[in-house]
Amino acid sequence: MSEQQDHAGAQVAVLGGGVMGETLLAALLASGWSSHQVEVTEQSVARSDDLAGRYAVRTGARNATAAARADVVLIAVKPQVVGSVLDEIAPVLRGGTVVVSVAAGLPLSFYERRLPTGTPVVRVMPNTPAVVGKGASAIAPGSAASEGHLVLVEKILSTTGLVFRVAEKDLDAVTAISGSGPAYAFYLIDAMAEAGVLLGLPRDLATRLAVATVEGSAALAAQSGDHPVVLRERVSSPGGTTVAAVRELDAHGVRAGIVAAAQAAADRSRELGSQYAG
Numbered sequence: 657m658s659e660q661q662d663h664a665g666a667q668v669a670v671l672g673g674g675v676m677g678e679t680l681l682a683a684l685l686a687s688g689w690s691s692h693q694v695e696v697t698e699q700s701v702a703r704s705d706d707l708a709g710r711y712a713v714r715t716g717a718r719n720a721t722a723a724a725r726a727d728v729v730l731i732a733v734k735p736q737v738v739g740s741v742l743d744e745i746a747p748v749l750r751g752g753t754v755v756v757s758v759a760a761g762l763p764l765s766f767y768e769r770r771l772p773t774g775t776p777v778v779r780v781m782p783n784t785p786a787v788v789g790k791g792a793s794a795i796a797p798g799s800a801a802s803e804g805h806l807v808l809v810e811k812i813l814s815t816t817g818l819v820f821r822v823a824e825k826d827l828d829a830v831t832a833i834s835g836s837g838p839a840y841a842f843y844l845i846d847a848m849a850e851a852g853v854l855l856g857l858p859r860d861l862a863t864r865l866a867v868a869t870v871e872g873s874a875a876l877a878a879q880s881g882d883h884p885v886v887l888r889e890r891v892s893s894p895g896g897t898t899v900a901a902v903r904e905l906d907a908h909g910v911r912a913g914i915v916a917a918a919q920a921a922a923d924r925s926r927e928l929g930s931q932y933a934g
């Protein structure tokens with residue numbers, strides 16, 4: 657696809673209709689693509705039918721068939737499967753088709769080796785809050801991707817939340833913080849809700865309090881721009897309840913646990929890259 661071409665006319669093939677494929681599909685439709693411009697390939701017939709029913713898009717074609725008629729191919733299969741998908745689509749891609757992948761770990765060079773020389777490739781690391789327009793994505797261009805291709809990807813992601821441009825070397829760290837990060841936040845919410853139940857609150861109230869507290873705290877951090885430590889100090893009355901609680905978080909190594917979790921995620925991202933990029 658040329659930089660001058662109107663993005664609004666671009667045909668898009670989403671390969672893989674799982675959690676992230678559906679998120680991208682919804683983002684495309686929300687950001688101006690019409691349902692007849694988007695198709696999804698998916699192995700499960702039940703899942704294909706479900707997506708076709710809810711989004712009125714074409715589903716079920718083979719990867720190669722869908723990619724052959726696309727200006728933009730969005731790869732949303734597991735990293736383990738990306739190599740075989742690239743082998744299917746490489747022979748049929750039209751010149752100029754942009755390949756965008758959300759797969760964790762796999763380096764741009766992996767795509768560029770398997771696709772026709774000069775194929776523009778963009779790696780994206782999104783996250784699931786994109787479903788409600790509160791996502792954080794990072795994008796990194798391959799050697800043939802231009803400013804116009806990055807703008808196109810930003811347009812696709814425009815309804816999903818924030819989009820940051822990064823160097824590819826930072827994507828493992830991004831994956832560890834924002835890609836996997838929603839799981840850490842849900843873990844915290846679940847633990848807070850469970851604690852509320854332990855302290856005698858009804859589960860529904862405990863869960864709603866935990867969700868609202870995490871949501872409100874994130875909004876306050878984003879809107880105030882204040883350092884998280886300053887915001888934490890504002891909650892902590894001298895000799896009060898919060899300092900007593902935070903002392904326990906420190907004593908139980910929660911901060912160290914979060915750092916170790918993120919390190920493990922980044923390590924796993926690199927490992928996926930070397931394991932499946934071969």
Ligand SMILES: NC(=O)C1=CN([C@@H]2O[C@H](COP(=O)(O)OP(=O)(O)OC[C@H]3O[C@@H](n4cnc5c(N)ncnc54)[C@H](OP(=O)(O)O)[C@@H]3O)[C@@H](O)[C@H]2O)C=CC1
Binds near residue numbers: 697700703758
């Ligand atoms: N979930 C997340 O929060 C994030 C995921 N990602 C990345 O997104 C990608 C997809 O992850 P996720 O959506 O969670 O995984 P899912 O398993 O939900 O989705 C993958 C989908 O691809 C389908 N599929 C498998 N093989 C093929 C094939 N050959 N052709 C077409 N479709 C196929 C699967 O079908 P079936 O189940 O029948 O095999 C499944 O529906 C991964 O590479 C991951 O790294 C990136 C950022 C965040």
Ligand SMILES: O=C(O)[C@@H]1CCC=N1
Binds near residue numbers: 760831835836
């Ligand atoms: O768990 C995973 O591998 C994917 C990538 C980031 C979030 N989910």
